[in-house]
Amino acid sequence: MIDPGFDPLDAVDPQDTSGFNGGRLAVTVLLLRDSAEGLEVWVQERVSTMKTYPGHAVFPGGGVDPRDFPPRMWDSGEQWAGRSVVSMARRMGVTKYKAHALVFAAARELFEESGTLLAIRDDGIISDASRYHRERELLEAHVISFTEFLANNGMRVDADMLLPWARWAGEDRGQWFDTFFFLGVLPEGQEPDGNTMEADDAGWFRPGLIMDGWRAGLVRLALPTWAQIRRLASYSTVGEALQDASYSDLRLIIGDPVDDPQYREFFTANPIDRI
Template identity: 25%
Template sequence: MELNTEIITTPPLDSASVVLLRDHAEGLQVLLLKRHQASNVLGGAYVFPGGKLDAADHSPALLARLSQDTATLHQRLAEPELPAERAAALFVAAIREAFEECRVLLGQAHSETPDLQALQNALTQGQSWSEAFQHLSLQLRTEALVPWTRWITPRQASVTHKRFDTRFFITRVPDGQTAAHDNHETTETLWITPRQALIRYWDRQIELAPPQIMSLVHLTRHAHTESVLAEAQSRRPPVIEPEPFDQDGIRTICYPGDPRHSVTQVAFPGPSRLMYKNKRFEPELGLAALLD
């Protein structure tokens, strides 16, 4: 992973990302997708499904297909300064991106599993999300999608040439659905325990960006999906604005709670800073700091 050293002057793009979970014999597992190597954002890295908010996500017809009204979703996102319609559109973006990137339609109960192939065919034939959902009489079910964290890329970004204001949602994969990469934006589907993912990262078998690293560290504290969802539902999503600085010629990113960060309250468990060493991001105390 190459370090980006430019200062980005454009405002961050609103985006949504989904941390998909499942309970497995090996323990709690999370879904990671490998970005296409040619992608201009985190090419070759393993990420959670997600992407930027599209104008169409605000479509009144599409918002009308939501299972919860915009006021409820606005309250759940816990960003009072954000217009209610934009808050609701971020839930739409999360559901849309998950389906586009890994063919999972979030929030559906096993008893009402929709015809996913029919939805895919409608979209392939050029129908918009709004048209496809109306044609197939589907709803965008948002109850199971829980706001988890909010990450805002700093102006001195480290791994991308763009800034994002990303809302991370967390949910379990719906029963009866199988995640599969699209072979366009993503080229590999990986279900893995958070601990195994961090070990594979340390062994240079996979690449991870700092938000994914720290999210996986957070998830190692949980044994099953219900525990993660209970935590997410019990508190307001922390806003994480990483603050980079150079120390002895080494790019270092610190997080809320670090002595160098402007916010003193800790936002998540694990190390409070990562350093760019050996062409990757590492905590000061190595792998043990990620797994402790």
């Protein structure tokens, strides 16, 4: 649970890059848009060769890269815009160094996996991210860091475009992961794509439709993803989801909460896998 008296400016080792139980920090972005049918979220289907959750429907995301962390002495305003890094750190219950890394990782992973860029220049938001897709390939190949990409193009990550939404920790194959979920809204003029080696398919879907697919055994969902889809299904518009994000409970959820009534359907439905 987040300590209400927590201060990210307290003396904490900035070189501590781990999450809960020494786990690897990770991020996931729920990219949203409004459509004629209502709120939609961008979802990818992982390739069958992935070690974790093959064939599952997921949101863009991944592990925090060591280069997502700032240097020990840094000017947080240089490549950061919007809500302050200290404010974001207090909201998430982490140090300012980890807040910086998590927000940068979220923006980077979203760009790498969907081509959507939640960043700004002095002349405003990025309305066409396709011009940067050569550098997107270099990011995916770890040839350049996200910090280098931003500096080369005069960009800053806008923290107001990534709203903390949830936090889950779990163990997979002997390794712990501490994952922060963010809400993001598709910037006007941009359109995501499925050009990532990690996904067989990708597209916009209404959360209720995804839940129906899961119940019919046509969609595979891990519990944390299922929980976010179920929550999104209660909103009709992006505005409703964003408003609720301000009140999101960011207390850490650990493992499989089998005794929590809000997740009972996941553990008791047991849909037949028809994929």
